[in-house]
Amino acid sequence: MTLDRWIALILLGLCCAYGYAAWFTMDDGLAPFMRRNPIWPSTFPKILSILGIVASGIILFGLEKNEQKIGDIDYRRLGDYHIWQAIGLLGLMVVYAICLRPLGFLGATFGFLFLGSTILGERKWVVMTIVSAIAAGVVWYLVSQVLGIYMRPLPSLLGG
């Protein structure tokens, strides 16, 4: 089964779960006066669940014929691309999200930019350090001082 049909299968499951919630559970707690309304909070989701199930069914069962075309990247040959770099950067983004508050903006951003370049294969340590440090400082200044959006610059331990 091709990837688009696997995804259609997942979406079908999602629409079924959504539809189940809309058709069978959502209206339980509805106030009596709302029941007299022609529209309930579940009305629109009920329609959407049917549309979603129909559309995902069409893709899953291949009712709309389409030629298999390979886009910019052929997912069947992911090993030929820089897949580990992409995974590494995604992991780094997660780490950045977790560390942003405890490490403070400056430290977390410096680390993200420095390690991001490292993951991509850059080894000019001095240039990387300078670029990351300047970028972190400039962005922090622009966001907090110019745009007026507060971002804790230093780790919480240092009272930043």
Added chain:
Amino acid sequence: MLEGLLIGLQTALSVQMLAMVIGGCLIGTFIGMLPGLGPMSIIAIMIPVAISLGDPAAALILLAGVYYGAIFGGSTSSILLNAPGVAGTVATSFDGYPMAKQGKAGKALTIAAIASFCGGTIGAILLMIFAPMLSSVALLFHSAEYFALMVVGLSAIAAFAGTGQVAKAFMMTTLGLIMATVGEGTLFSLPRFTMGIMDLQTGFGFITLAMAMFALPEALFLVLRPPSTSANSDGEIKDLRITRQEARAIAPVIGRQSIQGFFIGVLPGAGATIASFLGYAVERNIATKDEQDQFGKGSIKGLAAPETANNAACTGSFVPLLTLGIPGSGTTAILLGALIALNVSPGPRLMIDEPQIFWSVIISMYIGNLVLLILNLPLIPYIAKILSVPRNYLIPFIMFFTLMGAYIGQNNATELLILVGFGICATALKFADYPLAPLLIGFILGGMLEDNFARSMQLYDGISFIWERPMTLGLLSIAVFLIVLPSYRAHRARARRAGIADGD
């Protein structure tokens, strides 16, 4: 109209607004030039900055400037590197890149800039004529018609998705609508589908979703497969002048494609990409035999046609946004989201209630096009230096700005985790060739669609509004027709290929 124009001029010619246009165009050109980054990603990244300005007119002018700049920047990378940053400039590379290879990169860039300027300017004039007309018609619409109109818009986006893609685009639109129902709706004040998670109480963040759908997958694609930037990237760009003869040759092309591109841009779902390809095809077909042979080998007409058409289409796409409040493309959907975040509801009343926004945006289009021509073009040799920034430094920066966009909007680190999660899903969808723009358009229109549907249901005590209001019935019939027709035509084409006669 004259009064509106004066209001627009007064607003758009202030120092702040001029700075917004110039800044937006320059930023758009800079980032749009990077292969792989389209205007949707750039606008998504710029939204937090625009919203923090606080002034809706300034925000829209900045984002519109970024939009034109990105399209222009995309053309530049198409011409110099054969690496279009935007789908709408792919056709530009057909003749632009061969010209650059022949050492006429400067001339190609000038033609692209002039064609873009004329396409954008003529498009803006047409917008000025047609938007008020459409607005006055739209004032007659009730919620039932609005609901039906949005359904038409969403159906058209699915219908224009291409052969074999209708179901996928339809699925993505539905998924966007489903995602819009998560959280506390304005109509019922009841949390829906939050699964008890507090962070979902207010629904999914629009900026986070926009970043996850466009900026992050594009950045990941850049990591996975670096674009080949072999030729001409370091080549000197010189001789920006074109001859009188060349100007005379491209003038009719520009005239035709400005009008054609504009009207294609107005259609929901069509946009700059279709306009540019169609423009190229039309000009090739009507060219003389000798000129036809030149297409694909560095024809100036082949370069001017898609460049004019894509800019006119960009301007055209503002018509449904400004007059009906319905975005026809992913980019205008993001602009709509930004406007809603600034408490402005685009629609037929925008011209009456907030004329300064409406008209200043139109005036800024002229100024934006002028800025691109007189400021960006001479600066192109310098701006093009960004193409030599090593990918190892560039990609972490793109990812960092994506993270920042989501973080600044909500000031919540959980939003970053949602961004990464959605970004991975969006990349998988992109691998499987699912279009992502319909999802975002569905998400943005979802709330409005449900509100108008609920209001109509309440007014008519049920779904009788569908057959009691002829215009609603007509519009919904068009929507069904739009969805069914491409599938029917594809089915008929297959049957014909299989040797079965019509009517069998």
